[in-house]
Amino acid sequence: MHRGNKSQARSGKSSRPPGLSGREIGMYYKNLARQRKNSDTKNEPKIKLSCDVTVPPGVIMRVNEYMDQFKLAREAGQKHFDENFQQQFRHMLNVNFEAFIEETKKQNKDLNLQNRSLDAHLQDKQKERLQNADFRARFEDRLKLPTMRHATDVIDAVDKNQVVLIVGSTGCGKTTQVPQLLLDDCIEKGIGTTCRIVCTQPRRISAITVAERVSYERAEPLGHSVGYQIRLESRKPRERASITYCTTGVLLQQLQSDPLLHNVSVLLLDEIHERSIETDMLMALLKIILPHRPSLKVILMSATVREEDFCNYFNRCPMLRIEGVMHPVEVLYLEDVLAMTGYQFDCGNNKRSQPRLDQSEHRNMIEPYIRQVRSRYDNNVLEQLRVPHSEGCEDIDFIANLIYYICNKKSDGAILVFMPGLNKISQLHSTLKNPRSPLGQRWRDHLLIFPLHSMLPSAEQQSVFKRAPNGKRKVIISTIIAETSVTIDDVVYVINTGRTKVTDYDIETNIQSLEECWVTHANTQQRKGRAGRVQPGVCYNLFSRAREALMSEVPTPEILRCKLETIILSLKVLHIDDTYAMFQTMIDAPAQRTVSTAINLLKRIEALDINGNLTPLGMHLAKLPIDPQVGKMILISALFRCLDPITSVAAALSYKNPFYTPLGQERRVDEAKRRMAQKMYSDHLMIHNTICNYRESVGEHRDRDFCYNNFLSHTTLQQLERMKSQFAEFLCNYKFLTSSNCLDQSSNINSDKIPLIRAIIGGGLYPNMAHLRKARQVKNRVRAIHNMTTDDGRRVNFHPSSVNSGETGFDSNYFVYYQRQKSTDLYLLDATMVFPMALIIFGDGVDSGVIDNRHYLSVAKTYYFKCSPETVSVVLNLRSNLGLLLLEKALHPAPIEENSDASKLIKAIELLLSIDDKMGDDYEIMSDEIDNI
Ligand code: CDP
Ligand code: MG
Secondary structure, eight states, rough: OOOOOOOHHHHGGGHHHHSSSSSHHHHHHHHHHHHHHHHHSSSSSOOOOEEEEEOHHHHHHHHHHHHHHEEEEETOOOOOOHHHHHOOOOOHHHHOOOHHHHHHHHHHTTTOOOOOHHHHHHHHHHHHTTTOHHHHHHHHHHHHSHHHHHHHHHHHHHHOOEEEEEEEEESSSSHHHHHHHHHHHHHHHOOGGOEEEEEEEEEEHHHHHHHHHHHHTSSOOOTSEEEEEEETEEEESSSSSSEEEEEEEHHHHTTOOOOOOOOOOOEOOGGGOOOOHHHHHHHHHHHGGGGGGOOOEEEEEEOOHHHHHHHTTSSSEEEEOOOOOOOOOOOOHHHHHHHHOOOOOOOOTSSSOOOOHEEEEEEHHHHHHHHHTTTTHHHHHHHHHHHHHGSTSOOHHHHHHHHHHHHHOOOSEEEEEEEHHHHHHHHHHHHHHHHHHHHHHHHHHTTTEEEOOOTTTTTGGGGGGGGOTTTEEEEEEEEEEHHHHHOOEEEEEEEEEOEEEEEEETTTTTTTEEEEOOOOOHHHHHHHHTTOOOOOOOEEEEHHHHHHHOOOSSOOGGSSSSOOOHHHHHHHTOOOHHHHHHTSSSSSSOOHHHHHHHHHHHHHHHHHHHHOOOOOOHHHHHSSOOHHHHHHHHHHHHTTOHHHHHHHHHHHHHSSOBBBBOEEEEEEEEHHHHHHTTTTHHHHHHHHHHHHHHHHHHHTTTTTHHHTTTOOOHHHHHHHHHHHHHHHHHHTTTTTTOOOTTTTTTOOOOOTTTTHHHHHEEEEEEETEEEEEEEEEOTSOEEEEEEEETTOOOOOEEETSSSTTTHHHHHOOOEEEEOOEEEESSSSSSSEEOOHHHHHHHHHEEEEEETHHHHEEETTTEEEEOOOOHHHOOOHHHHHHHHHHHHHHHOOOOOOOOTTTHHHHHHHHHHHHHHHHHHHOOOOOOOSSEEEO
């Protein structure tokens, strides 16, 4: 075989052996590239110097002046660290897990909660309560629940065992009744004050609604014997003889200060069948805690999904089954619904929305099925089944039509619709509220519609449980949340679109994504069950029997399909250093490589030091409810006072981007995005601009038009604003901000300094970097071809939906990104152009050296930038000062005061970044190494 050498390959395609066909040519170059790569790794790694980042002497002088002022002030020793945090932090470094729990054991040795006079008082109150008419009426209702019929079994089992697993069909009263049974039993026995019950819920909304329900059943206001605690919001009950419903996240946080749960006498882990990463981890932690706390009772509660797994995990603990009385539920599939309603899909391809289901996959599935059932359904139904968007929730009008059909033909009873996420929920909501069809207009006023989603504000949630008044029909449009964790009694009709949102993680590319996909048999089974609670019901599955045959049995546990950075940080704050070993003890252990990838990332962003120990920064990041990379970005934005733009970016990265793309309108959406991007070459700054424009439109009462014209989702934008406020509240709680308002002027002094903001985005998304070698406009000038690689050497492209995809005239060839996606090619879903200086200032592994008599600064042993020796020294100096400042701020959280000495450092950084912005044309574009294949 012909072996091309480098210079031949670079000089042109002439070196290619003649007579190769299309595919062979591709293979030839692929082999060539592989050979080249191998020979590169064999020899010394070759350093190629990139563009020159020399800082002019005048600027260096001023930067040095600023730094001197900063240093002088530090040496004057005016700093006062936050004693509390510092102590916590020292403790963190010095104490391992065993020592940590021994210490708390000692502290709680003589803990005795019992108070006999209070016990007697509680006993009396309990008797008195039996005279209360409200209580008695509600108690009568409670007695109808299967759990109450097993009351003595439950109390006995808990009495005799440390761990009990309760399995019962959804709605049988586990969540609301079990804690009450145990509390009331203690009170009656005169030991109420020793009883503190905590019950974890997977979601905020269920913690609140259940707590409200239970205090209603007990005929007392929330905050007496029953309360809840969720992130940033709580109504705590009394200290003793109480039940607290909290989210799993809150319990994990409590373990940081009370690792053996000395403040809890009974812990209920609810909804463990969902296999969320947090309940999996809590179960593993409990196995450590239990031997140290013989008096702690643990009750695991699960719907009937693979319950044997939990029983085995806890050494075959006793299992109590509570069967509910279920009425029969008739199950219909898409083909039956089509036959029944006669609905015709609109096959014009103008208004179908994302995501488009794979057409050929659909054909392969449906054609054999159609042949099977040809005799049973009429031709029109079979034709409709062939339409790819007939399944799921692609056609909102179809779902609305089915709702009208039920209203028209079926007896009373609420309708529960399962949708994948907030956007689909709001689409159906608005279709039902503002119907275009006469049929819809006829039913509009008969419907009482409730959206149900964990992100919706928590006010007024209780009304979804009330029965609809006469003449009205309740329609609940919900995510998976109504599947097991929220029970609404009067549901008779379930519409199961079969779709849900699931995170997925690709270990090869280290990419995590949130995608809509088909549910599993287990989900469908639970959803069906929701229809038969009060009377025989009907479940309408909006997918064919053929689709059902392809569905998996049970969902994959979350820990096997997500990134582990966040969970590792939370283990580290619990003093669990050997995270590898800890993961091995979980029901399902993630792959070693996923763990090491996560640990490496945490090291690179300096949340962990080189030994894998938590840094002060890492300790803060562990407390923020978001991805640590994004967390670092908002922390820096608080210190640097450019909160609003960066929280916009962070919210969009943690939730979703507010644009939607109707099929066939891609180009118009791209235009809208480009307008918003204002030539900033950044998908992230584009989001910030969009939110600013949106606010303006709200101020002028033209927000509906604004959203419509720019393909923006109103719901998503509102949600982004809500998340921004949450971030600000958090940062304010931890004293990184003085105001909890994102728009507060003092938090936004630097918010219009685009180079600084660009650099902070770069610092946050680092080490996700990409280098563009060559960009070429395609003839039609809409798209461009980019020759680009990420720092791990993979070829990537801007995703067509990125504002950078059509651009060529970048001022810098370096980019940071948050997500890569692999389809036909590897794509950067979002990217921001950054200048080398930003990577040099905010990146890690920055080094300097000399090659061929030229000085350079390097980033992560990947990019090497030429520069003067003076630049090397000023930049390294600045970096070490920035490191000190960040450490100091982590120990003593506070925004950097204007005109303070620390602010001089920001000035110095700004100055360095500002020359970058002007360097533009001086950039030397590297000759491309690889020919376009
Ligand atoms: O936990 P499990 O699914 O076994 O049942 P649960 O949540 O304790 O619900 C028992 C009963 O309480 C159901 O019939 C619900 O309708 C009712 N409930 C309610 O009315 N309001 C709530 N916020 C929660 C439950
Ligand atoms: Mg429950």
